[in-house]
Structure formats: C-alpha cells, structure tokens
Amino acid sequence: MTAAVPSRRVIVVGAGVTGLLTAVECARSGHRVTLLERGPVPNPESSSSDHHRVIRTLSADDADATGRMIAAHRRWLALETLLGAGFYRRVGVVTAVPRERLARVCAAGAAAGVPVRTVDPERLPHLRWPTGSAAVLEADGGVLLADRVLRAAARWLAAHPAVTVRPYSPVAGVDVDSAHVLLSGGEKLGADLVLVAAGPWTRDLVGHPVVLHRQTMVYLRPPADAARWWGTAPAAGGLGADGRAWVMPPGGGALLKISSDTVSREVSSTADGAAQDHAPWVARLFEAAPLSGLERYAVAAVKECHYATAADAGGAVLARVGPAVWSRPACGGSGFSQAPLVAGRIVDALMKGAA
Numbered sequence: 531m532t533a534a535v536p537s538r539r540v541i542v543v544g545a546g547v548t549g550l551l552t553a554v555e556c557a558r559s560g561h562r563v564t565l566l567e568r569g570p571v572p573n574p575e576s577s578s579s580d581h582h583r584v585i586r587t588l589s590a591d592d593a594d595a596t597g598r599m600i601a602a603h604r605r606w607l608a609l610e611t612l613l614g615a616g617f618y619r620r621v622g623v624v625t626a627v628p629r630e631r632l633a634r635v636c637a638a639g640a641a642a643g644v645p646v647r648t649v650d651p652e653r654l655p656h657l658r659w660p661t662g663s664a665a666v667l668e669a670d671g672g673v674l675l676a677d678r679v680l681r682a683a684a685r686w687l688a689a690h691p692a693v694t695v696r697p698y699s700p701v702a703g704v705d706v707d708s709a710h711v712l713l714s715g716g717e718k719l720g721a722d723l724v725l726v727a728a729g730p731w732t733r734d735l736v737g738h739p740v741v742l743h744r745q746t747m748v749y750l751r752p753p754a755d756a757a758r759w760w761g762t763a764p765a766a767g768g769l770g771a772d773g774r775a776w777v778m779p780p781g782g783g784a785l786l787k788i789s790s791d792t793v794s795r796e797v798s799s800t801a802d803g804a805a806q807d808h809a810p811w812v813a814r815l816f817e818a819a820p821l822s823g824l825e826r827y828a829v830a831a832v833k834e835c836h837y838a839t840a841a842d843a844g845g846a847v848l849a850r851v852g853p854a855v856w857s858r859p860a861c862g863g864s865g866f867s868q869a870p871l872v873a874g875r876i877v878d879a880l881m882k883g884a885a
Contacts, residue, residue, distance in 0.1 A: 537561055537692075538880055541711050541721040543701050543735065544728035545571045546578035547676070547869040548858050550683035551609070552725055553693060555873040558612075561880060563693045564719065566711070568700040568728075572680035577729040577836050579677055581749065581784035583866040584765045584776070586623040586671035588646060590631075590638040598871060600644070605870035606674065615682035619782050623671030624649055626663040626768030635666050645669045656756055657766050658822050660773040673765050675782050676866060701728070704735045706852030724855045725876055730799075730836045732859035736851050740838040740859045746793040746811040749785040749831040753823075760786060766820075775820035785830050790818040797836075808832055837865065848872050850879075 540556045542549045545567035553563045567573055587603050589595040606618055627635050632648065639646035649665040651657070659665065687693045700714040704726055711719045726732050733740050752760045763779040775790035793811045812832055816824055838859055840847040851857045856879070858872055 538722035539720070540564070540876075540880070541566065541709075541719055541724045543704070543711060543724065543726045544576075544732070545573060545680075545684070545695075545697075546576040546727060546729055547679060547683075547866050548578075548727040548872050549725070550680060550687065551869045552727065552873040552876050553687055554609075554612075554683055555870075555877045556880065557687070557690050557692050559877050559880065561692070563687075564721070565687060565693065565695045566699045566701055566713070567695075567697050568731075569698065571695055571697045572677070572684050573697075574677075576680070578680060578866060580747075580833075580835070581676065581787060582619075582673040582778045582782075583676050584623060584671070584767070584778065585618070585674050585867040586625075586668050586765075588635075588639050588642065588644045588668055590635045593638075593642065596638075596642045596644065599864075599867070600642070602868055602871050603670070605874070606867075609679075609870065613679075613682040613686050615678060617675040617678040617682060617782075618672060619675065620670060620672040621762070621779060621781070622667050622669050622764035624654065624657075624665050624667045624764045624766045626651075626659050626766075626773055627666055629662055629664045632664045632666070639666075639668070654763075654766070656752075656759060656763070656822055657769055657777065658771070658819050659769065660771060663768070663773065667764065671765065673778055673784070674866065675784060678782070701735060704855060706736055706855040709852065709854035722854060723876070723880055724852075725858065726855065727858040727872075730838050732857055733838070736855065736857045736859070738849065738851060738857045738859040740840060740847075742797050742799065742836060742838050743794050744797045745789060745835050745837060746808055746815060747787055747789045747833045747835065748812055748815055748829060749787050749833070750827040751830050752780070752786060753826045756826075769820035770818040772818065775815075775818045777820050786827075788815060788820050790815055790820065792818050808834055848875060 587599040651659045703712045766777045769775040778787040780786040
C-alpha cells in the first residue's frame with residue numbers, strides 16, 4: 531500500500547484564478563490552506579477578473595504545449611463538476627492562419643488528436659479576416675466565464691473546513707528562505723509551502739523579474755440585425771488587417787469583447803499611467819477592425835487590465851524561488867486557462883516532499 535501523504539500547511543498569496551484553484555487542489559489533497567488576498571475574495575481588481583477568457587488546445591508548432599493544454603482542458607471539465615458551476619462555453623475557437631500553413635495546422639491537430647476543421651471565412655461574415663487567410667475551427671475550444679470561475683472557487687473554499695480564506699490581508703513581504711509571509715499589519719505566518727500568485731504584484735514580494743503590460747479591452751453590444759448570429763458565434767483570433775486581434779462572443783452573461791496586441795504596452799508598475807485617458811487606445815483598437823461594420827456596434831464598457839510575462843523568455847512561468855516558496859509572477863495570455871496545471875504542480879511538490 532502507498533503511504534498517505536501527511537497533511538501540510540500551505541499559504542497561497544493572491545486569490546486570482548491560479549491562487550484559488552491551487553487552494554482548491556491542495557485542500558482536496560488533504561492539506562491545510564490559508565489563502566491571503568489584498569482585497570475581497572474574489573477581487574474584481576484581480577488580473578483574473580473578466581467576463582471571459584479563451585481556452586483552446588492546439589499549438590501547431592509545439593506538441594508539448596498542445597499536450598499541456600489537453601490536460602488543462604480535461605481538468606477544466608472536471609472542475610465544473612467539482613465546483614458545481616457551469617462556466618465553460620464550448621462554442622469553439624476559430625483562428626485565422628495563412629493559407630500556406632493550413633495543411634500543416636490541420637495535420638498537427640490530427641496528430642495530437644485535437645478535432646479541427648477548416649471553415650470558409652465567408653460563413654463568418656461579422657469577423658474581419660486578414661488578406662490571404664484561411665480559418666481553422668477547434669470545435670472543443672471555447673470560452674471560460676472568468677468571473678463565474680472565481681466566484682465558484684471562492685464559494686467552494688469558504689465551505690471547506692481545511693481552508694482559511696483571509697480577504698483584506700495585504701502581504702508586505704515573503705522570506706523565501708524560511709517560507710514566512712509578513713502581513714502589512716505585522717503578523718507573520720509560516721508554512722510548509724508558499725505559493726505567491728499575486729499577479730503583477732508578485733515581483734514586488736519575491737523579486738522575480740517580469741515585464742508588466744497594460745491591455746485595453748472593449749465590450750460591445752451588437753446591432754439588432756446581428757444579435758442572433760452572435761448568439762452561436764465562436765471565439766476568434768488572428769483577426770483584423772494585421773491578424774493581431776481577438777474576439778470573445780457574448781453569452782452566459784458576458785458581453786462581446788474585442789482586444790488586440792496593438793493596444794498592449796509595457797508599463798513600469800500597475801500605477802503607471804493609471805489615470806491615463808484610454809480613448810486613444812480604444813481608437814487604436816477600432817482601427818485594428820476585428821469586426822466588419824464595427825461602427826454599428828455600441829460600446830458598453832472599456833476595461834484596462836494588467837498582465838505579466840517572464841522577463842527572460844516571455845509568456846507564463848512558474849518557478850521555485852526558495853526551498854519552500856514557489857512563484858507564479860507571470861500569467862501571459864494563457865495564464866487563466868493554464869491555472870489548473872499550476873495547481874497540479876504545487877500538489878505534486880507537496881506529495882514529493884519538495885517543500
């Protein structure tokens with residue numbers, strides 16, 4: 531028989547999607563968890579808070595990444611049952627690709643067991659496609675209703691006897707050598723393992739170098755004659771004249787959302803330019819024109835969010851920065867969808883006695 535893993539003390543700093551799901555998995559594995567968050571739980575100012583985030587599995591040029599996302603996809607389906615909430619809209623994800631790469635992308639999907647098929651762009655007339663592009667649909671992809679995920683995980687944790695949720699508990703520092711967490715009020719907490727997943731603020735706590743970005747997102751209401759079409763529309767990427775824009779469809783309480791890499795910019799801190807007029811960035815996003823007839827859509831809201839990428843390699847990262855301290859400072863564009871994988875790695879570290 532396999533010996534039972536002893537219960538350990540885990541501190542999770544940050545109640546975004548990574549922190550919440552890691553706390554869930556640690557509690558399910560029999561560990562005692564303290565979740566610290568600088569604001570309410572869930573926090574609407576968290577970088578995880580949003581109407582929706584895309585989830586897809588195929589990375590045509592990276593078989594390992596595809597394998598990881600297949601595992602994450604399975605875990606998200608299981609989390610819907612565990613958390614007792616429907617938050618995954620499997621509406622599909624369609625991506626524009628250059629026609630010369632179409633066969634390669636479809637072959638990669640077949641090799642990985644990811645169902646993909648080509649779609650005639652003319653059948654998606656409300657999306658604006660780059661010249662010379664084809665469209666590939668990943669049928670099992672879709673959108674995660676982000677705020678619904680956060681609320682469901684927070685409810686589950688609040689009801690679990692092995693979890694202590696501490697909102698309005700800002701952290702002043704983390705001793706990466708001793709795995710002690712210092713709260714702003716002077717209280718010091720110790721644990722067998724600490725995960726710092728405080729989004730853009732993580733680098734200030736553990737000194738993990740990352741690059742901060744501010745992103746503008748615009749939420750729209752479609753014109754009446756297009757509303758029915760949008761009711762069954764997929765998520766879509768690679769749109770606009772330059773192929774850098776994304777569209778998230780409305781549904782499940784979420785609005786239609788557009789964004790683009792063209793309105794992502796580096797900032798020195800979350801406070802840098804916080805009061806900046808976002809109108810020029812909205813105008814630039816409209817110039818990217820991911821939708822046909824965009825002038826007919828009504829702007830319902832504009833949101834500025836922050837995300838971080840690894841300073842050395844870009845993208846997301848999870849790193850062990852001390853004997854018992856892990857850091858998730860960078861989320862990148864796929865940080866939300868990969869959160870179950872981070873949770874699994876932290877549980878593995880506990881099981882292996884890495885702390």
